[in-house]
Amino acid sequence: MAQGGSIVPFAGWRRTRLLGESPLRQALRSVGDRVVRLAEDVVGQDLDARIAGIKTHLNEVGHDPFGFDPETSRYALAMAALLHRRYFRTQVFGINRVPQGRVLIVANHSGQLPLDAVMIGSAMMLDADPPRFPRSMVETWTAELPFISTLYPRLGQVVGSPENARRLLQQEESLIVFPEGARGISKTFDQRYQLTDFGLGFVRLALETGTPIVPVAVIGGEEQYPSIADFKPLARLLNMPAFPVMPQLFFGMIAPLPTKYRLYFGEPFRFSGDPDDDDSAIEEKVWLVKSTIQSMVNRGLRERKGVFI
Amino acid sequence: MPNPQITSRRKPSARRGREPVRERPSARAPVARGVFGHVTESPKPLEPVQQPQPITQEFPKPATEGAVLVTGVCGRLGKLLARELHRTDQVVGVDRRPFDDRPKDIVHHQVDMRRKKMKDIFRGRNIRAVVHLGVLHDPRRSDRERHSWNIVAFQKLLDYMSQYQVPKLVVLSGANVYGPQPNNPQFLTEDAPLLGAQHFGGMRDLVELDMLAQSFFWKHPDTETVVLRPCHIVGRVHNAASNYLRLERPVMVMGFDPMMQVVHEKDVVRAIQLALRPGVRGIYNIRGPGEMPLSHLIRQVGGRPRQVPTPLAKVALDQLWKLRLSTFPSQELDHLRYVCMVDDSRARTELGYEPAHSIDRVLEDVRRLRHQLS
Numbered sequence: 001m002a003q004g005g006s007i008v009p010f011a012g013w014r015r016t017r018l019l020g021e022s023p024l025r026q027a028l029r030s031v032g033d034r035v036v037r038l039a040e041d042v043v044g045q046d047l048d049a050r051i052a053g054i055k056t057h058l059n060e061v062g063h064d065p066f067g068f069d070p071e072t073s074r075y076a077l078a079m080a081a082l083l084h085r086r087y088f089r090t091q092v093f094g095i096n097r098v099p100q101g102r103v104l105i106v107a108n109h110s111g112q113l114p115l116d117a118v119m120i121g122s123a124m125m126l127d128a129d130p131p132r133f134p135r136s137m138v139e140t141w142t143a144e145l146p147f148i149s150t151l152y153p154r155l156g157q158v159v160g161s162p163e164n165a166r167r168l169l170q171q172e173e174s175l176i177v178f179p180e181g182a183r184g185i186s187k188t189f190d191q192r193y194q195l196t197d198f199g200l201g202f203v204r205l206a207l208e209t210g211t212p213i214v215p216v217a218v219i220g221g222e223e224q225y226p227s228i229a230d231f232k233p234l235a236r237l238l239n240m241p242a243f244p245v246m247p248q249l250f251f252g253m254i255a256p257l258p259t260k261y262r263l264y265f266g267e268p269f270r271f272s273g274d275p276d277d278d279d280s281a282i283e284e285k286v287w288l289v290k291s292t293i294q295s296m297v298n299r300g301l302r303e304r305k306g307v308f309i
Numbered sequence: 310m311p312n313p314q315i316t317s318r319r320k321p322s323a324r325r326g327r328e329p330v331r332e333r334p335s336a337r338a339p340v341a342r343g344v345f346g347h348v349t350e351s352p353k354p355l356e357p358v359q360q361p362q363p364i365t366q367e368f369p370k371p372a373t374e375g376a377v378l379v380t381g382v383c384g385r386l387g388k389l390l391a392r393e394l395h396r397t398d399q400v401v402g403v404d405r406r407p408f409d410d411r412p413k414d415i416v417h418h419q420v421d422m423r424r425k426k427m428k429d430i431f432r433g434r435n436i437r438a439v440v441h442l443g444v445l446h447d448p449r450r451s452d453r454e455r456h457s458w459n460i461v462a463f464q465k466l467l468d469y470m471s472q473y474q475v476p477k478l479v480v481l482s483g484a485n486v487y488g489p490q491p492n493n494p495q496f497l498t499e500d501a502p503l504l505g506a507q508h509f510g511g512m513r514d515l516v517e518l519d520m521l522a523q524s525f526f527w528k529h530p531d532t533e534t535v536v537l538r539p540c541h542i543v544g545r546v547h548n549a550a551s552n553y554l555r556l557e558r559p560v561m562v563m564g565f566d567p568m569m570q571v572v573h574e575k576d577v578v579r580a581i582q583l584a585l586r587p588g589v590r591g592i593y594n595i596r597g598p599g600e601m602p603l604s605h606l607i608r609q610v611g612g613r614p615r616q617v618p619t620p621l622a623k624v625a626l627d628q629l630w631k632l633r634l635s636t637f638p639s640q641e642l643d644h645l646r647y648v649c650m651v652d653d654s655r656a657r658t659e660l661g662y663e664p665a666h667s668i669d670r671v672l673e674d675v676r677r678l679r680h681q682l683s
């Protein structure tokens with residue numbers, strides 16, 4: 001496939017044309033820079049300084065071993081900041097409770113699209129001081145999707161596996177975990193703010209690595225894409241965890257509804273015990289975390305005046 | 310597989326270069342008897358030792374004396390290793406190819422590893438270690454040929470080793486035996502399953518070779534078996550990874566940009582030298598000077614990636630393969646899509662291995678050969 005040049009017609013022409021950065025890339029970069037400047041004006045914070053302030057563990061050649069790329073992340077942070085401050089007008093309570101060093105952030109999952117993870121992440125980046133860069137664990141099958149599989153690692157997302165989680169926590173990073181998983185995010189509207197079953201893995205992980213668990217209640221996510229039903233046969237056909245039927249799409253509203261997000265960070269749990277304990281012993285600790293999140297959710301719902309204000 | 314400490318002590322009388330001593334019934338014993346046609350009673354009375362070696366507590370086998378047998382010595386890596394080793398050790402090379410420009414003190418046998426002549430090499434001299442580099446990676450060769458080279462020949466080699474009680478075996482496997490998978494953890498440890506052949510049948514014999522070495526590790530505790538699994542070896546070698554990086558416009562799968570590890574060939578040679586020290590046994594992943602996205606790697610070498618969608622790349626590569634215009638089978642595209650990186654912490658702590666060549670130096674060597682070729 002290596003082309004010598006002399007035999008191939010127009011080879012030299014192609015070389016001169018492609019030597020620099022491609023025009024598409026240049027255009028994308030200029031648009032991205034504009035978005036970052038706009039976001040900085042709106043938010044009133046220096047986003048680049050925020051990204052520069054996070055602690056990453058670079059390897060010998062100056063790359064993050066998990067593929068985090070600050071260049072791509074600044075565009076994503078700009079978009080997230082606009083969503084966080086303007087679109088969802090997120091209110092954050094108790095972010096100072098997140099301890100330094102390794103931490104597991106455990107939250108309720110909702111809203112068909114994982115915008116709750118985006119909101120928690122942007123809260124950690126914009127509202128915490130010093131800024132924290134949380135990683136989240138994504139589904140394995142996203143690694144098989146083109147473009148997504150490139151984008152996610154560049155934004156610091158990691159394919160969900162216990163080995164990866166352990167390694168990140170040992171590097172003193174923070175991890176966002178949704179123990180409800182796909183069950184939680186694809187709830188229909190009648191089950192809103194009712195926590196489904198939690199997995200046990202996160203407590204075992206915390207016990208193994210001595211990591212504090214910070215419970216987080218996310219209010220406002222359930223109303224962004226109200227789903228009236230789960231079309232299971234189609235979901236099975238498409239190999240998706242669920243196929244939600246969302247009425248707003250029939251009216252041409254692709255964007256989520258501009259609900260008001262509220263994030264409540266609770267006091268961290270510090271468990272001790274054997275990570276390989278019986279399920280019943282682990283379940284007790286999981287139940288403690290789950291009931292704390294549920295009561296925080298209930299309190300948040302009581303306190304809010306309306307969905308959009 | 311855990312890395313057990315040395316528990317067994319080899320009898321000092323069991324020297325190489327004389328009649329094979331079979332002290333212990335092994336799972337391989339009946340096979341060996343059938344193949345080589347001689348039966349030795351066990352237990353056999355031990356012969357007196359001519360030169361008793363001082364035995365220390367830490368290293369039960371002070372195997373400093375005797376030659377190092379290097380199979381596949383005429384490959385680029387084999388030559389490098391031979392040139393490094395012959396300064397301190399006696400080196401015996403075995404390869405089908407001639408080794409013309411070898412240093413004078415290297416003994417080279419131009420034989421096929423499957424031939425009986427191999428046994429004479431073991432019988433003729435005192436061999437203290439075997440480094441197995443003679444692995445056929447060429448995907449163009451037929452399955453049968455690859456099997457007979459990589460498995461049958463290796464099995465025979467292992468038989469001779471157990472017969473003549475060679476105290477050290479170093480096998481160069483590769484991180485490819487883990488296989489690139491979408492659900493791989495970012496860093497694979499030595500305990501990870503070997504799934505390399507799951508989607509690419511061509512890898513089957515390389516996985517099997519690794520397994521054979523592992524079973525030899527357990528069956529023959531007298532022999533210190535070391536399996537090295539380096540990530541992509543690049544430099545002046547002619548393997549798939551180096552050839553790919555040397556391309557002017559290498560194909561990348563559109564929408565995929567996995568993290569990649571490369572290691573310099575000389576670092577691998579040093580790892581083999583470290584593995585040859587007495588007392589070292591087990592499986593070690595070998596990693597280079599750090600990982601970076603594939604696109605960065607290609608740009609640093611000076612190539613310009615050509616983005617091709619997966620289905621198109623598959624069809625095109627299949628056609629090119631059929632027409633013998635490409636040396637990359639389409640199943641290897643998985644390497645350009647999914648991560649297959651290794652964790653070398655065990656090699657660092659137990660082997661004392663540390664990559665000495667920086668990424669710039671590694672890529673410089675790749676680039677230099679490209680310019681020489683063009």
